[in-house]
Amino acid sequence: xxxxxxxxxxxxxxxxxxxxxxxxxxxxVLAETDYADVTIELVAARAGAGRHAIYRRWEGxxxxxxxxxACTDSADLGPDGLPDTGTLRSDFLAxxxxxxxxxxxxxLRILSSVSAMITRTPGAVDxxxxxxxxxxxxxxxxxxxxxxxxxxxxxPHNLDALAxxxxxxxxxxxxxxxQVVDEEFMLSIIxxxxxxxxxxxxxxxx
Amino acid sequence: xxxxxxxxxxxxxxxxxxxxxxxxxxxxVLAETDYADVTIELVAARAGAGRHAIYRRWEGxxxxxxxxxACTDSADLGPDGLPDTGTLRSDFLAxxxxxxxxxxxxxLRILSSVSAMITRTPGAVDxxxxxxxxxxxxxxxxxxxxxxxxxxxxxPHNLDALAxxxxxxxxxxxxxxxQVVDEEFMLSIIxxxxxxxxxxxxxxxx
DNA sequence: CTAATACGGCACTACTCAGTGCCGCAATCG
DNA sequence: CGATTGCGGCACTGAGTAGTGCCGTATTAG
Numbered sequence: 001x002x003x004x005x006x007x008x009x010x011x012x013x014x015x016x017x018x019x020x021x022x023x024x025x026x027x028x029v030l031a032e033t034d035y036a037d038v039t040i041e042l043v044a045a046r047a048g049a050g051r052h053a054i055y056r057r058w059e060g061x062x063x064x065x066x067x068x069x070a071c072t073d074s075a076d077l078g079p080d081g082l083p084d085t086g087t088l089r090s091d092f093l094a095x096x097x098x099x100x101x102x103x104x105x106x107x108l109r110i111l112s113s114v115s116a117m118i119t120r121t122p123g124a125v126d127x128x129x130x131x132x133x134x135x136x137x138x139x140x141x142x143x144x145x146x147x148x149x150x151x152x153x154x155x156p157h158n159l160d161a162l163a164x165x166x167x168x169x170x171x172x173x174x175x176x177x178x179q180v181v182d183e184e185f186m187l188s189i190i191x192x193x194x195x196x197x198x199x200x201x202x203x204x205x206x
Numbered sequence: 207x208x209x210x211x212x213x214x215x216x217x218x219x220x221x222x223x224x225x226x227x228x229x230x231x232x233x234x235v236l237a238e239t240d241y242a243d244v245t246i247e248l249v250a251a252r253a254g255a256g257r258h259a260i261y262r263r264w265e266g267x268x269x270x271x272x273x274x275x276a277c278t279d280s281a282d283l284g285p286d287g288l289p290d291t292g293t294l295r296s297d298f299l300a301x302x303x304x305x306x307x308x309x310x311x312x313x314l315r316i317l318s319s320v321s322a323m324i325t326r327t328p329g330a331v332d333x334x335x336x337x338x339x340x341x342x343x344x345x346x347x348x349x350x351x352x353x354x355x356x357x358x359x360x361x362p363h364n365l366d367a368l369a370x371x372x373x374x375x376x377x378x379x380x381x382x383x384x385q386v387v388d389e390e391f392m393l394s395i396i397x398x399x400x401x402x403x404x405x406x407x408x409x410x411x412x
Numbered sequence: 413c414t415a416a417t418a419c420g421g422c423a424c425t426a427c428t429c430a431g432t433g434c435c436g437c438a439a440t441c442g
Numbered sequence: 443c444g445a446t447t448g449c450g451g452c453a454c455t456g457a458g459t460a461g462t463g464c465c466g467t468a469t470t471a472g
Contacts, residue, residue, distance in 0.1 A: 011417030012469035018419085034325055036242050039459065050420040051461080061460070111382060116322045118384060119240055125384045133382055158398025164375060165399055169367075171382065172374035176317060176339055178324060178331045192364025193371055197402035217447030218439040224449085245429065256450040257431080267430070419468075427460085438449075 019057055022047045026068035031109040035116040038065070062121045069114060069127045074135040076103045079142055088147035088198075092166075092190045096183050104170070105181070107132050112175045136167040144198070153198040165194050225263055228253045232274035237315040241322040244271070268327045275320060275333045280341040282309045285348055294353035294404075298372075298396045302389050310376070311387070313338050318381045342373040350404070359404040371400050 025047035029038050040061060044051050058064040075081055076099075083094035095101070111132050117124045141163035148155050156162050169189050170181045179185075231253035235244050246267060250257050264270040281287055282305075289300035301307070317338050323330045347369035354361050362368050375395050376387045385391075 010415055010471040012419075014418065034322055036322060037326075040461085041459075044420090048420090050422095052421095053419065055461070056418075112321065112325070115318065115381065116240055116242060118382070119318070120243075129383055156398065157402055158394050161375075161394040161398035164378070165371065168375040168378035169370060172370070172377055175321065176324070176377065177335060188364050188367040192362065192367035193399065193403050196363055196404075197399050199402075216441040216445060218441095218449075220448060246431085247429080250450090254450090256452095258451095259449065261431070262448075413472105415471085417468100417470080420466095422463100422465085424463080425461085428458090430457085431455090433452100433454080435452085436450095439447085441446080442444090 014056070018047070018049055018053050022049055022054055022057070022064070023068045023071050025049075026064055027072060027106075027110060030065070030068065030113045031106050033113065035065075035113050038113070040064075062117070062124075065114065065117065066121070066123055066127050069110070069124075069131050072107065072110060072131045073103070074107070074131065076100055077135040077139040082139055082143060084146075088143060088152055089190065089195060091143050091147070092186070092194075096186055104136075105174075107136070108171060108174045108181070111171065115175075133167070137163045140164075140166055144194075147198075151201055154201040156198055162194060162197060165189065165197075169193075220262070224253070224255055224259055228255055228260055228263070228270070229274045229277050231255075232270055233278065233312075233316060236271070236274065236319045237312050239319065241271075241319050244319070246270075268323070268330075271320065271323065272327070272329055272333050275316070275330075275337050278313065278316060278337045279309070280313070280337065282306055283341040283345040288345055288349060290352075294349060294358055295396065295401060297349050297353070298392070298400075302392055310342075311380075313342070314377060314380045314387070317377065321381075339373070343369045346370075346372055350400075353404075357407055360407040362404055368400060368403060371395065371403075375399075 022043065025043050026038070029043055029046060038061075040051055040054055043064070044054055047053075054064060058067060083091050083097075083100075085091050085094055095104075111128065114124065114128055118128060137160075141159060144153075144156070144159060144162060147153055166186075166189055170186070173179050173185060174181050228249065231249050232244070235249055235252055244267075246257055246260055249270070250260055253259075260270060264273060289297050289303075289306075291297050291300055301310070317334065320330065320334055324334060343366075347365060350359075350362070350365060350368060353359055372392075372395055376392070379385050379391060380387050
């Protein structure tokens with residue numbers, strides 16, 4: 001990539017907005033169509049840019065998409081963005097709020113679009129794991145651990161496995177079955193699997 | 207599709223073997239590469255056939271792949287093909303045998319390759335669900351239900367949700383995380399999630 | 413001012429690949 | 443035998459698209 005002309009001397013400076021707009025447009029297109037249908041032309045048009053503005057910043061299509069994945073917004077999955085309602089079950093239910101579901105749905109769609117890239121492009125797996133998979137798992141791990149810490153449940157046999165239940169099953173349903181991840185489905189997982197696998201704390205743990 | 211000349215009169219008869227070989231080759235290629243990399247040329251070469259032998263039998267690429275998905279072998283997931291070891295946990299462990307894992311891995315790879323097609327081609331979702339998703343879920347549902355029937359566990363709160371845990375989490379790991387679905391991972395799901403969510407039967411149920 | 417760089421828009425090349433037509437040969441029917 | 447159809451192999455067309463070059467314009471440093 002050519003360095004920004006700030007270090008040099010003359011010339012029009014590269015618009016910092018454009019880069020962000022292009023990445024956002026890339027994520028938008030990824031969330032709407034499949035990887036194979038993501039054309040540079042489409043991204044450029046969506047960003048109100050020319051193709052050169054893209055190729056000036058990234059080596060090619062794959063680098064662009066990798067960069068876009070890396071800047072997927074997962075702030076809502078951080079400890080500070082997660083609900084804290086007092087009980088684990090109502091924390092889970094709070095995640096059904098459109099406020100969070102919007103981000104989840106978008107991440108799911110991006111995840112599925114990028115899937116075709118995963119087996120092909122080196123680095124794609126790591127980018128996806130870092131930007132989407134890990135934050136999701138970490139969010140559920142955090143909620144469960146907090147419930148355990150407050151004495152709501154006994155420490156589970158395998159926290160990591162439990163934390164992946166909801167992301168996995170939601171992705172499987174949305175992706176391979178093309179069915180909506182609605183409240184009814186989420187409740188069936190929450191009550192039928194996750195909470196069922198957690199035990200009341202023994203007296204010794206209180 | 208043109209009808210077989212058996213009803214008519216003259217001409218060389220269409221080789222019934224060829225059709226099967228082409229479908230098998232399609233599945234092989236699907237299991238090895240991505241949907242976008244599945245070219246008719248590649249399938250034809252793998253089947254030892256010409257492109258015409260394919261287009262004579264199917265309308266186009268999508269129809270070929272749909273037909274191939276529909277004939278995915280899931281016989282090992284039928285009630286008669288599943289292990290019966292006496293306990294649910296050892297039934298699950300028996301599924302780790304290469305005998306079953308081979309089929310599972312193949313189905314997973316085909317599932318991931320076809321995923322790009324799911325959002326695009328009408329009928330692809332139904333074909334995938336019927337040939338891969340449903341048989342997998344049904345197999346786990348059968349094993350769990352049998353364990354419940356023999357009094358090993360109490361009837362679960364939501365059998366369908368539990369039956370989808372292993373297929374979902376295995377697919378998520380293999381597909382989005384590109385990590386092997388090995389014995390260690392399976393054990394963490396079996397013990398940490400599925401069996402943890404099942405309860406010992408109460409005295410009244412015995 | 414001039415030089416250098418960014419920008420959008422357009423045209424162009426290069427490549428892949430689905431689908432078709434043609435050729436020669438093989439099989440099957442009358 | 444001749445007509446018809448299946449078959450593999452080859453060449454070809456046409457569509458889609460990644461990537462590049464050029465043009466006129468805008469912005470910035472010296």
